[in-house]
Amino acid sequence: MIAEAIAKLRRDNQLPVDPQVRGPVPLNRFFENGNLSHVALPGLTCGRVTEYLLAEGGTVEPFGAPGEPLAGFLYFAGKSGQAFVNADDILPRRRFSAAHELGHAVLHRERMGRFRADTSETLLEADDSTDEIEREANRFATELLMPEAVVRARAYELRTLHKCCPFGVLAYRLAAELLVSRQAIGYRLKNLGVADAE
Ligand SMILES: [Zn+2]
Numbered sequence: 001m002i003a004e005a006i007a008k009l010r011r012d013n014q015l016p017v018d019p020q021v022r023g024p025v026p027l028n029r030f031f032e033n034g035n036l037s038h039v040a041l042p043g044l045t046c047g048r049v050t051e052y053l054l055a056e057g058g059t060v061e062p063f064g065a066p067g068e069p070l071a072g073f074l075y076f077a078g079k080s081g082q083a084f085v086n087a088d089d090i091l092p093r094r095r096f097s098a099a100h101e102l103g104h105a106v107l108h109r110e111r112m113g114r115f116r117a118d119t120s121e122t123l124l125e126a127d128d129s130t131d132e133i134e135r136e137a138n139r140f141a142t143e144l145l146m147p148e149a150v151v152r153a154r155a156y157e158l159r160t161l162h163k164c165c166p167f168g169v170l171a172y173r174l175a176a177e178l179l180v181s182r183q184a185i186g187y188r189l190k191n192l193g194v195a196d197a198e
Pocket of ligand 1: 104117122123
């Protein structure tokens with residue numbers, strides 16, 4: 001279901017997976033084409049989001065627990081949405097958070113209500129959240145940012161050149177190419193079983 005949603009999103013945006021092309025997945029293009037804007041706020045909390053939306057001229061009621069630290073937040077007004085990430089997080093983490101919020105927008109728009117607040121407990125690169133909706137959004141972020149075809153192609157290149165595919169080397173290269181964290185790509189490689197055991 002998630003793989004299909006991503007395949008459709010890629011078709012709609014004319015951004016197919018092409019393992020010949022190196023570099024990170026162009027997340028901004030999915031946002032631009034999806035009526036979803038992207039905002040990075042330092043010290044992200046529901047309170048900060050409320051302040052931001054009020055300063056933009058919106059009329060919003062306060063969301064959730066105002067002071068709870070957040071990793072991501074998704075808000076809809078009519079058809080357009082805003083995905084917030086924590087500007088204090090490092091880039092690979094911010095990209096994962098943004099992709100997770102995009103996942104909620106694509107998969108859960110009908111079910112999620114007006115907003116979704118994500119803490120570091122729900123927004124997990126390890127994909128083992130206990131909440132089904134969160135697990136799906138984490139899965140979505142993983143599959144979008146680290147396409148299986150790209151991971152397999154890079155593993156194949158290593159194996160062809162060196163007759164082996166060390167886990168650490170592949171993880172390092174893919175984290176750098178795809179701008180994802182070493183942990184996130186580590187989980188992905190383990191799940192796909194493409195690298196040699198460490
Ligand atoms: Zn979430």
